[in-house]
Amino acid sequence: MGKTVTVGNKKVMLAPFSSWMVVFVFIPMALVVYFAFTDGDSFTLSNLQYIYTYRHTLWLSVELAFIATAICLVLAYPIAYILSRASERIQRNATLIVMLPMWMNFLVRTYAWMTLLENNGIINSALRGLAGLFGSEFDGFAMVNNRGAIVLGMVYNFLPYMILPIYTALTKIDNSLIEAARDLGSGGFQVLKRVIFPLSIPGIISGITMVFIPSLSTFIISRILGGSKDFLIGDLIEDFFLGNSGVVNYNIGAALSLVLMIMIFIATFFMNHFDKEAKTTAGGTI
Amino acid sequence: MEKKNCLIDLKNIVVSFDGEQILKGINFYIRDGEFITFLGPSGCGKTTTLRIIAGFLEPDEGEVIFDGKKINGVPPHKRQVNTIFQRYALFPHLNVAENIAFGLKLKKMPKDKIEAKVKEMLSLVNLKGFENRHINSLSGGQQQRVAIARALAVDPKVLLLDEPLGALDLKLRKDMQVELKKIQQSLGITFIYVTHDQEEALSMSDTIVVMDSGKIQQIGTPTDIYNEPKNAFVADFIGESNIVDGIMKQDMLVEFSGHTFDCLDKGFGKNEAVDVVVRPEDVDVVPVEKGMLTGTVTSVTFKGVHYEIIVDIGGFLWMIQSTDIQHVGDRIGLYIEPDAIHIMKKSEYSGMFGDFSSYSEEFDELSDVNSGVEDGENG
Amino acid sequence: MKILAKIYAFLIFVFLYAPIFVIVVFSFNSGSSRAVFEGFSLQWYKEMLQDELILRSLWYSLIIAVLSAIIATVIGTMAAVGINNLKGWKKSAFLSANNIPVVNPEIVTAISMMILFVFILSYFNSLEMGFGTLLIAHITFNIPYVVLSVLPKLRGMDSNIYNAALDLGCPPVKAFIKVVIPQILPGVISGLIMAFTLSLDDFVISYFNSGSSFQTLPITIYSMTKKPYSLKLNALSTIMFAVILVLMIAGNIRKPANEKKLKK
Numbered sequence: 001m002g003k004t005v006t007v008g009n010k011k012v013m014l015a016p017f018s019s020w021m022v023v024f025v026f027i028p029m030a031l032v033v034y035f036a037f038t039d040g041d042s043f044t045l046s047n048l049q050y051i052y053t054y055r056h057t058l059w060l061s062v063e064l065a066f067i068a069t070a071i072c073l074v075l076a077y078p079i080a081y082i083l084s085r086a087s088e089r090i091q092r093n094a095t096l097i098v099m100l101p102m103w104m105n106f107l108v109r110t111y112a113w114m115t116l117l118e119n120n121g122i123i124n125s126a127l128r129g130l131a132g133l134f135g136s137e138f139d140g141f142a143m144v145n146n147r148g149a150i151v152l153g154m155v156y157n158f159l160p161y162m163i164l165p166i167y168t169a170l171t172k173i174d175n176s177l178i179e180a181a182r183d184l185g186s187g188g189f190q191v192l193k194r195v196i197f198p199l200s201i202p203g204i205i206s207g208i209t210m211v212f213i214p215s216l217s218t219f220i221i222s223r224i225l226g227g228s229k230d231f232l233i234g235d236l237i238e239d240f241f242l243g244n245s246g247v248v249n250y251n252i253g254a255a256l257s258l259v260l261m262i263m264i265f266i267a268t269f270f271m272n273h274f275d276k277e278a279k280t281t282a283g284g285t286i
Numbered sequence: 287m288e289k290k291n292c293l294i295d296l297k298n299i300v301v302s303f304d305g306e307q308i309l310k311g312i313n314f315y316i317r318d319g320e321f322i323t324f325l326g327p328s329g330c331g332k333t334t335t336l337r338i339i340a341g342f343l344e345p346d347e348g349e350v351i352f353d354g355k356k357i358n359g360v361p362p363h364k365r366q367v368n369t370i371f372q373r374y375a376l377f378p379h380l381n382v383a384e385n386i387a388f389g390l391k392l393k394k395m396p397k398d399k400i401e402a403k404v405k406e407m408l409s410l411v412n413l414k415g416f417e418n419r420h421i422n423s424l425s426g427g428q429q430q431r432v433a434i435a436r437a438l439a440v441d442p443k444v445l446l447l448d449e450p451l452g453a454l455d456l457k458l459r460k461d462m463q464v465e466l467k468k469i470q471q472s473l474g475i476t477f478i479y480v481t482h483d484q485e486e487a488l489s490m491s492d493t494i495v496v497m498d499s500g501k502i503q504q505i506g507t508p509t510d511i512y513n514e515p516k517n518a519f520v521a522d523f524i525g526e527s528n529i530v531d532g533i534m535k536q537d538m539l540v541e542f543s544g545h546t547f548d549c550l551d552k553g554f555g556k557n558e559a560v561d562v563v564v565r566p567e568d569v570d571v572v573p574v575e576k577g578m579l580t581g582t583v584t585s586v587t588f589k590g591v592h593y594e595i596i597v598d599i600g601g602f603l604w605m606i607q608s609t610d611i612q613h614v615g616d617r618i619g620l621y622i623e624p625d626a627i628h629i630m631k632k633s634e635y636s637g638m639f640g641d642f643s644s645y646s647e648e649f650d651e652l653s654d655v656n657s658g659v660e661d662g663e664n665g
Numbered sequence: 666m667k668i669l670a671k672i673y674a675f676l677i678f679v680f681l682y683a684p685i686f687v688i689v690v691f692s693f694n695s696g697s698s699r700a701v702f703e704g705f706s707l708q709w710y711k712e713m714l715q716d717e718l719i720l721r722s723l724w725y726s727l728i729i730a731v732l733s734a735i736i737a738t739v740i741g742t743m744a745a746v747g748i749n750n751l752k753g754w755k756k757s758a759f760l761s762a763n764n765i766p767v768v769n770p771e772i773v774t775a776i777s778m779m780i781l782f783v784f785i786l787s788y789f790n791s792l793e794m795g796f797g798t799l800l801i802a803h804i805t806f807n808i809p810y811v812v813l814s815v816l817p818k819l820r821g822m823d824s825n826i827y828n829a830a831l832d833l834g835c836p837p838v839k840a841f842i843k844v845v846i847p848q849i850l851p852g853v854i855s856g857l858i859m860a861f862t863l864s865l866d867d868f869v870i871s872y873f874n875s876g877s878s879f880q881t882l883p884i885t886i887y888s889m890t891k892k893p894y895s896l897k898l899n900a901l902s903t904i905m906f907a908v909i910l911v912l913m914i915a916g917n918i919r920k921p922a923n924e925k926k927l928k929k
Binding site for chain 3: 379
């Protein structure tokens with residue numbers, strides 16, 4: 001094989017990266033698998049079996065992550081579309097406007113929602129004041145320490161991750177394509193359905209992945225907004241590794257992590273598959 | 287073979303990539319001060335050969351000799367050759383003068399000398415006063431000139447040019463051809479030029495190396511290559527050709543298309559099957575009764591200087607170029623002088639070229655454009 | 666339709682910015698309630714600036730962020746150059762490996778490294794998680810982002826530019842510094858900045874890999890939220906937010922000017 005001159009020696013350039021990844025990514029991953037299938041020293045499936053007792057938690061995690069992702073998608077698509085059609089001045093700052101809230105510490109932000117939602121919080125106080133004007137009593141809505149609050153926390157924290165990829169996909173659509181569709185007699189809704197939507201699917205897919213994964217694996221949002229009732233899979237993993245509820249068990253924690261990884265792997269696999277399919281259909285539609 | 291003034295000698299160069307042989311044993315030498323062109327379609331190995339001379343690619347086998355010394359393994363920055371790259375490869379973060387001075391600074395030349403040299407180079411390429419211009423503000427042709435100035439500033443013994451005019455439009459390309467040839471003659475240094483454009487090769491070169499599928503098909507002067515192509519590939523690639531199967535009856539007598547012609551070629555075996563080349567401009571149109579061959583006109587295209595006429599002769603389509611108009615459907619006679627007939631030995635390319643039945647102008651141009659782009663990718 | 670769109674956009678941004686607004690407003694509260702604004706005061710800012718724990722962890726956060734960003738940028742940039750030279754399955758293998766920490770849930774990355782560290786540290790009884798483990802963890806999750814921001818610049822660069830420098834007599838290392846680095850610098854810098862901010866902001870991975878002696882700001886904030894909530898956190902967040910806002914706006918104002926220059 002002819003040796004070509006390349007920028008830098010391949011081996012030298014990749015050596016630090018490769019060794020770093022092996023020691024601090026691959027070996028740790030292998031350890032997770034090792035711990036998941038052993039109990040101290042011998043091979044066992046009991047860790048995975050033990051997880052079965054947590055099936056409700058697992059299911060709840062999937063359910064809440066799914067709901068949060070769906071809500072994010074519904075909320076994000078219109079705003080991404082609006083931003084993608086906005087004036088150049090707004091567009092230049094669109095990413096900044098959407099990302100800016102993320103630059104405030106997320107724990108403090110999540111706590112701020114407590115301030116807004118709790119029984120003596122800002123919203124309930126305002127409503128109470130309003131009710132007072134009409135001379136009636138108002139107990140306030142129970143808006144925190146429940147599953148709805150967890151979903152709200154997820155939606156709030158991860159919404160930008162849904163908006164931005166969709167926005168990017170929408171801005172990449174060639175305007176002449178839309179004009180061509182108009183030209184061929186498609187009405188506004190038809191254009192949206194047949195041209196814009198299919199072409200934005202890659203953005204939707206990465207948005208879904210970027211919201212679903214952190215929603216499924218969060219452990220702090222549920223802790224703050226969900227009270228202590230509803231444990232999610234992330235909370236379980238944290239407990240088994242840090243022993244906040246008295247038990248430290250790396251093996252079960254590792255097994256739970258493995259299950260989490262597998263769920264996410266399956267989800268991403270489906271998403272990618274869907275993405276490819278969408279691309280071919282989109283190509284066929286136009 | 288005597289090698290006069292030999293500057294670069296390539297001996298049995300073999301290169302393969304991913305199991306595919308790109309160069310299959312290349313042998314030739316380059317004389318000091320000549321303008322030599324590697325000509326061939328995309329993927330023929332011409333750019334690869336250039337990269338071996340520049341030192342960007344080490345061959346698997348074979349020797350590269352420069353000025354009598356083997357330079358295999360000598361890294362590019364220690365070779366006395368400089369390259370003009372396909373898309374110029376100017377340094378976008380430096381201005382025109384800084385680009386040209388790049389190699390000079392590395393030579394630790396004093397500042398005032400660098401300045402003088404930059405000025406001299408800019409005037410050589412007709413870009414006086416462009417010193418402080420930003421690279422991105424230049425047109426393609428201007429960038430091309432800066433690239434030439436940058437490479438020539440370091441006084442190379444050899445300048446390698448990798449399809450340097452490929453990105454320019456036709457008019458500019460023609461002007462630059464003349465200018466490049468002028469620069470080469472005035473400096474007297476060796477130019478090694480790579481192109482897939484046969485016209486460019488014919489008009490600029492002292493020597494042309496025709497390549498295909500990693501092999502050299504023919505080496506010669508432009509006239510040699512045009513008039514005495516070695517095989518069907520060369521005949522077809524250089525200019526338009528009618529290539530038909532023939533049988534050498536005896537020396538200076540060949541039979542093809544059902545007629546026996548006088549020719550000037552000899553040294554073939556009796557009744558040897560050969561390829562016969564007749565250039566379209568060497569065929570005379572005559573009345574049917576006076577024709578050595580007769581056929582029906584199937585298409586006529588006006589080309590400005592002449593008409594391009596496709597004639598069906600017994601199912602084989604000939605192309606002829608004539609200043610007289612003919613009409614589709616006309617039966618005409620063709621007359622071919624003995625010196626218009628060129629006989630070639632049969633080769634692996636026999637039968638692949640020569641019939642104009644699938645010929646289409648647009649297709650030809652399209653493939654030209656494509657080959658330019660692809661060559662850039664596969665190097 | 667236009668008006669509907671505006672109302673919708675307005676509501677979404679209210680949703681996104683409401684907590685920010687609340688945090689900023691209540692940082693100026695003269696009382697200590699998170700929900701009842703009693704009057705304007707700067708007392709929480711004063712207290713925050715006197716809180717040694719906060720200042721120390723801010724300092725730790727900055728040290729970790731700067732060091733991990735620089736080291737990750739060096740390793741990541743080299744890796745991007747190496748990966749860019751690869752072809753076929755080798756290239757996709759390296760890219761996939763690079764993506765593992767990006768795609769993997771943070772908590773899994775966190776506990777996997779924690780297992781490794783506990784495993785190694787158990788051999789040296791005296792050692793505890795702290796600066797070293799935290800730095801390694803941050804470098805690990807920063808590297809992929811640097812690679813991903815440098816790679817497109819390399820792809821967009823004509824590789825012959827490097828060859829041209831060699832061709833003109835420049836030795837390889839010098840050619841890399843003089844010609845390649847200037848071309849990929851924007852990617853390297855944005856990778857560096859991204860690594861810095863990711864590191865500064867990281868909670869999950871630090872949470873599992875920091876130990877009690879060396880806590881970064883997000884960890885400290887978390888432990889403070891567990892105690893009776895103090896509006897010092899609001900003051901702290903507001904200041905940090907303001908700093909980032911100023912930096913971002915400065916960066917954004919500079920950008921259009923640069924873009925104009927690059928366009929022909």
